[in-house]
Amino acid sequence: QLQLQESGPGLVKPSETLSLTCTVSGGSISSSSFYWGWIRQPPGKGLEWIGSIYYSGITYYNPSLKSRVTISVDTSKNQFFLKLTSVTAADTAVYYCALDVGGYFNRFDPWGQGTLVTVSS
C-alpha cells in the first residue's frame, strides 16, 4: 500500500528558503500516470494546491506561487521535494504531499500526514 511521509524543518526564518522532502514507500515514484503533488493549509484556513511533478521532471505550479516554488524528484531515492523561497509569515502552514493520480491535480490519494512549517524569526 502506497504511503507518503513529509520531512523537513518545522521552523524557517523570514526571507529564507523552506525545503521539504516527501518519501514514497510501498510503490515506485516512477509509475506511469502518477504525478506527485504538494498542497498546503494555513492554520484554520483552506487547502491550496502548490504544484505537481511527474517522475520525468515535468512540473506544474500554482501561478500565485510560481516565482518562488521549485518541485523536483529523485527517482533513485523514491523522493520528491519542495523548495519555497523568500518565505514570509503567510507561508506558515501544514504542508502535505500526495499522489496526484492521473495528473489532473484533483485526485490526490493518498496523502502524507502533513508537516507544520512555521515562518518566524
Added chain:
Amino acid sequence: QSALTQPASVSGSPGQSITISCTGTSSDVGAYNYVSWYQQLPGKAPKLMIYDVSNRPSGVSNRFSGSKSGDTASLTISGLQAEDEAEYYCSSFTSSSTGVFGGGTKLTVL
C-alpha cells in the same frame, strides 16, 4: 486563479440528506469532469471521497455521491451520520493546467 466557491457551513440531522455546492467557472468546473471532493477531520489529512465528478474510491460509503451541472458541482451525503461531521473541500482541474480547491464547507450533524 480564484478558489472555487463553497458555502461556509451546512447542517443536517442524523438520517437526513445534505448537499454541498461547489461553484466554479467555464474554465474549471464547467470545462472538465475532473472535480473531486475531500473530507477532512480535525487534525487529519484530507481524505478523497469522490473523484472525476461522481466516482467513489474503494472503501468510501455509497452514502456519498457527486454530480455536476454547468459550472457547479455538488456533493450529496445521504443517511447523515454523526461521523460525517467534518470539513469538506472540492477541487478541480483548470484550463490553465493547474489545480484549484474550494474554500471548504463545515458540515455539522445536529
